[in-house]
Amino acid sequence: MSTAPALPRQPRRLGPRGEAWFDRGLAVGLAGLSLLIGVAAGAPDWALLGLLQCAPLWWxxxxxxxxxxxVAAASALQVLLVDxxxxxxxxxxxxVYAVARFSTAVAGTVALGVGLVAAATAAWDWTSPYVDPVDYPLQQVVSYATTIGVIVVAAWALxxxxxxxxxxxxALxxxxxxVARDAEQRAELAAxxxxxxxxxxxxxVVAHGLSVMVVQADGARYAAAKDPDVATAALGTIAATGRESLGEMRRLLGLLRSEQTGTRPQPGxxxxxxLLEQARADGLPLTVRLPDPLPSVPTGTGLVVYRVLQEALTNVRRHAGLVRDVEVVLDAEPGGLVLRVTDDGRGAAAGGAGPGEPGRTGGGLGLVGMRExxxxxxxxxxxGPRGGGGFEVVARVPV
Incomplete structure (x- = not known):
């Protein structure tokens, strides 16, 4: 079993409080040593220059x-006071490091240029009292200026x-x-x-199951007085439909609780x-034309066709009223499937205005769900409604 390589240990870094104390310690330490050196040498100008040059490092x-x-002004003052x-x-x-690190690139470049000029000036100031002008003084000046300039360049580069x-x-x-915000948005959209x-x-599931149960219950109620056997069969259909719908609901609720529900796969x-046989058993007069054999399609396509047909049949039961024929045609065309469900009921022609007849164009979610x-x-x-009465649903699903 392979294990992921360990991440390299990140270097320790000072926090804001630690950085503040480091700067204070640096300023106090350099200023204190400069004062001690000036006092020990009996040179108050050294002590004053040390304080002026080191104390600003606090900020x-x-x-x-x-x-x-x-610091640069105090260093220029040193040229006038100390050789x-x-x-x-x-x-x-x-x-110089502070300007290049905590300011802009332009300010750092200016500090570098001033530092190189100061290096040449300091080298001339320090060597001129000790070198005979006739004894190649430029050699000593260049040597000192190069050394000081390298220090300035190194500080600027760091x-x-x-x-x-x-x-x-x-930027990272x-x-x-x-990226985290985008991932969160994608997760919200997916949810x-x-x-x-x-x-x-x-x-x-609910609309189909309940519509079947309502139709069967009405039939059983009317038939109970004349033909108890028909009522018994209708009650059996109601029970079977209810159990199937409950199973479907448990499966869907299981999807909300866990990624693996252990239930049967989606219909295809x-x-x-x-589904058509069940609709016939429920009393719908169906005329069916299906391709033989059924084409092989992706699972998602089969589910869409099944659900659209299921919802269309549910709408016929709920809204079409008395129907003499419901035609279901499924054709396999190049590039996809075409499902056509038509009925000759009077629900659409009546506009759904009658009592107990909500019509096909009401505020339900069936057509919206099919379209989605x-x-x-x-x-x-x-x-839409058909000329002469009835309603038609035509779905074209690409493969």
Missing amino acids: RRRSPVAVYAA MPLFSQLAYPVA GTLGRTRAAYVD RTHAEQ SDERARIAREMHD LDDVAG RVRATGGTLAT
Whole structure:
């Protein structure tokens, strides 16, 4: 069994509080050592310059440009007061690093340029008192200037590298947050689609089962006085339909609770014949024309055809009134299936205005659910009353 490689340990980083204390310690430490060196050497100007150069480092993250300007001004003052390097000059590369790290690229470049000029100026100031002008003074000046310039360039390069790396990490973090938001939105959309799908399934199951039970119950009520055997058969059909509908509802509710319900799969094209036989047994006068053999189609396509047919038959029971013939035709055409369900009932012709006859164009969800199912497969659904009475449902489902 393969195991995922361990992630490399991330380096420890200071938090905001730790960074603040580090800056304070750096400023206090450099300023304190500079004061001690100045006092020990009996040079108050050294102590003053050390304080002026090192104390601003306290605010190097908050105001890097201002801190650099203060340190650079104190270093320029040193050229006028002292003709030798001081310990406190360590503050200058620290200030250059702060500008390159915590400010903009332009400010860092300006600090680098000023630092290189300052390196040449300091080298000339420190070497001129000790070198004879005739004894190749430029060699000493270039040597000192190069050494100081390398320190300045290194501080600028490290600061620039830190700034670009921080910008890259921020960009990665922003991208990751955007990806997380997109994933959350996709999950919400998928959940919404799943809820709509389950709602359609529940509507189909409940509407079909209850319509069959209502029709059979009415028939049993009328036949009970004259022919008890017919009433008994109708009651048996009611019980069987109720059990089947309850099983379907348990399966759908199981989908909401778990990804694996252990129940039977969704109905498909092979179950259409059984659905039609059940409709005949319920008393619908059907004329059926199915392809023989049934074409092999994807599971999703078969489910859509089955549900559309189921809902169409349910609507006939609920809204068509007295029908003499319900024609069901399923044709396999190039690129898809065409399902046509027509009836000669009077529900559509009457407009659904009569008592107990809600009509086909009411506020129910049956036609809406059928249309959503067919559109989800890229197909089309046409519904409407027929000339001379009746209603027609035509669904084209691509394969």
